[in-house]
Amino acid sequence: MTSAPPELPFVLREDRGLTDYCTGLLGRGPHESPGLLVAVARGGELRYGCSGLADLEHRIPLGPSTRFEIGSIAKQITSRALLTALGEESALDAPVTALLPDATHLAAVTLRQLADHDASVPDYDTLLALSGRRVWDYWSQADVRRLILRQPVHTDIPWHYSNSHHLLLAEALRERTGRSLAAFARDLVFPVYGMRQSSFRAAPEELIVERARSYYRDSRSRDWRLADTSDATIGPHGLYSSLTDLVAWEHAIRSDDTSIDAELLKKSVALGRQSWVLGRTARRHRRSWLFGHGGSRFGFRSALWSDGSGTTVAVLAAREDIDADRVADDVRDLDSDPGGAVPVTVPAVRHPQRSSPSARPRDGIYWSCGDGSEWQLRTRGDRVVVTGGQGEISLRQSSEGAWIDDRPAVRLTTVGDEGDAHEGKTVEITQADGFLLTSLEYVGTGAAGTTDGPDSVVTYIQVELGTELTWRVRGARALAQTGRALHQFRQVGADCWLGGGMRVRRWNDQLIVDLPRARNIVFCRKAEGSHGRSETQQQPAV
Structure with missing residues (x-):
């Protein structure tokens, strides 16, 4: 039996064009592959389209009430739950040790810094993968908490995105209220925001009504395989929700607290990089700022982004081969309203004291601090050629000393003061207005050096x-x-x-x-x- 969707300030209807888009993207019939659901909420109307199945074994189709694991979109709900438990936002400025006394090495870190990813606690998913754990191994919340609190925090790394931040926030909520995040959100968060089809899955044996199963392709046979896991951690993820619930959340959070996106914009512009506020982030698409988050967890892919006009685009997929953010951008472009997106033209300026634009970067191999990808920089005449990411960029030195491409759309600067021992070793690649795309660290020439010996x-x-x-x-x-x-x-x-x-x-x-x-x-x-x-x-x- 299908549960009734929550009451929404939108009229819900299927859009044939969006359904055709989903079918075309999947490339197979609607009953042959894991599914995809996309939606646009604007002007009192929620239009959706979907194709594919929520469950391949039982041939269950997708629908607006199907529940997906929404990955990192859950971080903003976790942040909001802790804020509700604390009662006032200023309480977020307390040190982590105020609620987690065993986190002694985080005494200088505040709860707000965790919620905003302005800390650098090592990511526990990364640590578990490095130690050889598999995705279907059982990870309890308590075990992962102990693992996180054993790790040193390096003060020379001021910030990075980490799932550990919001797992610790979930644990802080438990210490504050004596209740798990799952129970607290069920009783005191979801009802407030009209989320009647949402729940944190705090144990792998818990049943989630109307949930989709997630899938990946076998690399050899290309057959679909279940991407299920025994993960039992919640806070950074672990939340199952439906399209209608997510749109209800987005509508409520923007109506109730529009200042959060204004604060996000101000912070992103000031820092010139991707930033977060209470688990929510901002990014740019064409000439508009978008606010929300994307998600990726064990075969599920999701995206929930709103622009300055209040148009929300949602993407939910039960398969790992979907780039949810890119699909959301495609849907926004295809469905664009001439009076819709409100462009924000405030420039983002990098801090000049961090860069030496006139210094020529060192030729060699570089490692991206953002995604771990490998890049190469080499001099070709009076140009610097950068290879990596999505292709090759040729840069020339402008009259002001900056390295730019011919459009210009991309800028490269070396980091460090003149005479600094690190000069020429680290470079930043930014958009023309200075918004950071990636930071690269020099690692070598690419030629093998000394080794421990053969074998x-x-x-x-x-x-x-x-x-x-x-x-x-x-x-x-x-x-x-x-x-x-x-x-x-x-x-x-x-x-x-x-x-x-x-x-x-x-x-x-x-x-x-x-x-x-x-x-x-x-x-x-x-x-x-x-x-x-x-x-x-x-x-x-x-």
Whole structure:
């Protein structure tokens, strides 16, 4: 039996054009593949289209009441739940230790910094993957909390996006109220925002009525496989919701507290980079700012974005091959209203003291701090050619000393003051107005340097993770095995390797692993004949 959708300030109707768009994107019949649902809410009307199935085994079609795991869209609901429990927004400025006294290494971090991703707690999903855990292994909330609180926080990394931030907020709410996030949201958050078809799934055995199953393609057979998991963590994700509930949330949050998006815009412009406020973020599409979030979790993909005119676009997919943000942008463009999106032309200016525009960047291989991708910079005559991301960009030096492309749409600057030891080693690629796209760190020339010798095998351990890493080197290639996971690397510098979005640096008897959401994970070489003990060295300056 299908439950009745919540009362909405919108008239709900299917849009044939949106349904045809979904069918065309999936490329198969509506009863042959995992499904996709898209919707546009504007002017008192919620139009949706969908194609494909919510459950392949039982041939259950998608609909506006189908419940999806919405991934990181849940972060703003978690932030709002804690704010409700605290009673006033100023309470977010308390240190994390006020509610989590065992988080002693976070004494200088506030609850607001966690909610706004202005902290740098290592991402627990990244740590679990690095330690060799599989997605279908059971991860309890308590176990992951202990794992997070064992990790050091590096003060030289001021911020990065991390799922650990909102799991800690969920735990802070538990300490404050004596109730789990799932129970608190069910009774005191979802009813307020008209979300009658939403629930946090705090245990893998819990039943979720009308939920979709998520899928991925087998890399060899190309058959669909279930992407189910035994994950039991909530806060950064773990929320199942429907299209109608998400639109109800978006309508209520913008009607109730429109200042949050104004604050987001102000912060993004001031910092010149992607920013967050209470789990909500802003990004630009064409000439408009969009406010909301995207989500990705175990085969589910989602996006929920509103523009300055109040038009909301939602995307929910039960398959991993959908880029939900891109689909949302396509739907917005296809459905554009000449009087709809309100462009915001306030320029975002980078802080000039951080850049030396006249310095020529060093030729070589670079690692992206944002997504772990590999880039190459090389000099070609009077130009610098940048390869990576989505292609190749040729840059020339302008009369002001900045490196720009011919349109100009992209700018490159080196980071550090003149004479700084790091000058030329780190570069920022920004849009023409200075809004940060990515930050790249120099890692080497790409030529192999010294190695441990042919076919050398060394074992390292990471105490906080309780993980052993076997490091095998053969020429310029290396394999790292942790638990059931095997990672491949290639040498790009004398003591630096790249692979799988990771950077590995060797320093004396340590391997230092960097990932975009977890930096400076130190593995110490295991002493001969030891049982879990390691030889410790002072950590290098980074």
